[in-house]
Each structure stands twice: as C-alpha cells, then as structure tokens.
Amino acid sequence: MARAFVVAAAALAALLAMSCYATHEYREMRETPARPDPAPDPLPVRVAMVAGELHLGPAAADVLYDLRVRLCRDHFALRLSRGVPGAEAIEVGIRRRPGKAPDVPVEEEKNSVELGLGAAVAADIRLDLAAGRHRASLGGLRIAGLRVSAGSGDLEIDFASPVRQSPAAMLIEAGTGPVRVTGLGNASPGRLTVHGGGGGLDLDLTGAWGQDAAIEIDVPLADVVVRFPPGLALAIRADGREPADLGLPGFTHQPDGLWLSPGFPGTSRRIDLRLQPGIGRLEALPAAAPPPAASSLLAPRRSDITPTL
Numbered sequence: 001m002a003r004a005f006v007v008a009a010a011a012l013a014a015l016l017a018m019s020c021y022a023t024h025e026y027r028e029m030r031e032t033p034a035r036p037d038p039a040p041d042p043l044p045v046r047v048a049m050v051a052g053e054l055h056l057g058p059a060a061a062d063v064l065y066d067l068r069v070r071l072c073r074d075h076f077a078l079r080l081s082r083g084v085p086g087a088e089a090i091e092v093g094i095r096r097r098p099g100k101a102p103d104v105p106v107e108e109e110k111n112s113v114e115l116g117l118g119a120a121v122a123a124d125i126r127l128d129l130a131a132g133r134h135r136a137s138l139g140g141l142r143i144a145g146l147r148v149s150a151g152s153g154d155l156e157i158d159f160a161s162p163v164r165q166s167p168a169a170m171l172i173e174a175g176t177g178p179v180r181v182t183g184l185g186n187a188s189p190g191r192l193t194v195h196g197g198g199g200g201l202d203l204d205l206t207g208a209w210g211q212d213a214a215i216e217i218d219v220p221l222a223d224v225v226v227r228f229p230p231g232l233a234l235a236i237r238a239d240g241r242e243p244a245d246l247g248l249p250g251f252t253h254q255p256d257g258l259w260l261s262p263g264f265p266g267t268s269r270r271i272d273l274r275l276q277p278g279i280g281r282l283e284a285l286p287a288a289a290p291p292p293a294a295s296s297l298l299a300p301r302r303s304d305i306t307p308t309l
Helices: 002-023
Strands: 028-033 042-051 053-058 064-073 074-086 087-096 111-116 122-131 132-137 143-148 155-156 169-174 179-182 189-195 201-204 213-218 224-226 233-237 256-258 270-275 282-288
Touching: 002 256, 042 053, 042 074, 042 111, 053 122, 064 074, 064 087, 087 111, 122 132, 143 155, 155 169, 169 179, 201 213, 224 270, 233 282
Parallel strands: 042 087, 042 122, 053 111, 053 132, 122 143, 132 155, 143 169, 155 179, 169 189, 179 201, 189 213, 201 224, 213 270, 224 282, 233 270
Antiparallel strands: 028 064, 064 111, 074 087, 233 256
16 A cells, blocks of 8 residues: 555656646747848847747748747746847847756756747848757748757758848757758758767758759768759768668769769759768658658668677
C-alpha cells in the first residue's frame, strides 16, 4: 500500500510539473511603429531567445515592423531595444531570470515572438535561437543579410515567393536540432554557408534563381538531403566522403572529382555545392522526390575498423 502511494504521488508530481506553466504569469505586448521616411537602410534586426517559439515574416501593413511578444514573467525577462530616430533598429531578447530555473523543460515553456517586417525595409537579420520551434518565412521581403545560429530547437526557413532584395551571403550555424531551408532559389543568395549541426539538414533549391551561387556545407555529423528542381545545374564536390555515404542517383562523376546533376549544364543557373569531410550521408534528389527512407540513411557503411570481441 505504502509503495503504491509513493508511486501515485510521484506520478502526480510529474504531471503537475509538466503543466505548471499554465499557472505562471505571462506577459504579452505588441508594438507597431510607423515606417519613417526615409526608412533605415538597412534595418538591423536581432532576435535572441533561450526558449520559446519564433515566427518571423512579412508584416501585414506598411510599417517598420509589427512585434508581438508573450513570455513567462516568472522565469524569463524581455530585452527590447529600438535604436534611435534616424538609426532605427529592433532587438528582441528573451533570457532566463537570474536564479529562476524553470519548473518544466525550457522547450515546453510557452514564450513566443512574432515579428513581422515591413516589405519596403531592407532587413539585416541575425537570429540566435536555442530551444523551441522557430520559423522564418522570408518570401517577399528585402533581405540585406541573414545570419542564424541555432541550438537544440527545430529551425525552418522558407522563401515561398521571391524576395525583393537578395543577400550577397547567408550563414547558418546549425545546432543539435534539425534545420530545413525551403525555396532557396527565391532568396537567390550569392553564397550560402552552413556550419556545424548534428540534427540533420534538408536543403531545398527550388525557386527563381537570379544568379549562380556557391554553397558550402560543413556538417561533419549530420545527414544532408539536397532537393533540386529540373533544369538547375548542380555540381557537387564531396572530397573526403566515403562513396557509400553519397546518394546521388543519375549524377555523373567527373575525373576532377565533381558530381554533375542529370542533364548538366541544364537550362537554368549553376549551383556549386562543396560538402566538407564528415561521417554523415548526403542525398541529392529531384525536388519532387519523396524524402529518403530512414533505412537508407541508416544503411551499413564501409568501415576500415575491425571489431574485436
């Protein structure tokens, strides 16, 4: 009887801990400043979140930005900076309060930042994101620059429509969570660099490429899936990777080590992708193809190590 009581009490305590965020005091705020004339060019945009959800995209009205924040006042504090007249900026930070450890895992906290950017403003965006689910829908915006540092959360960046200004370069520093980029051609950066990461990278190259581009992927531990549309000339260099770790159906292997996509040079832009050495698997598939089966990503790979028992 006593043991059953202890087990029941432990289960009740666990249930209360998981739902305690519902009893916390949450703060909500919103601000929508008008777009100044002339508008800042570029507008520095900084978002740093230790926990919560980020939704970044175009504002519904012709404003400088539209910001909505919700956070747990018991355990987190808000930092907000707007710059000064003539040098406007937006900086949003959600951090832990000193000495205030959350009662639930940080990924279960209900903090959120919704930031809409004015389509007429060129945004220089930097995102530092930890736990939580984060989505940036950047189609239709003017992107002066984009740099993202991700942690354990899920990160999705999509360009559903062409941007009004393409960045010269984009940088993604991946963490342990999965990273997905969709419609990269609609952003048409001159260069994309992806570093680090162990949670997997899904890179979709569809969209209206306006220029040739270079992509460097340096993710030694993660599996990588690249999806490319018909007509795009994709050249992949994967020096230092085991042949068994390359899933490149229809590609031709050149004497200089390049792998060329089917129909190369195609009828569209050329994308040069360099994959740095690592132990993860690379799959390059037509954009309409389904994602590779988990079994293919876990297929046995050649090893020079002889096990001893």
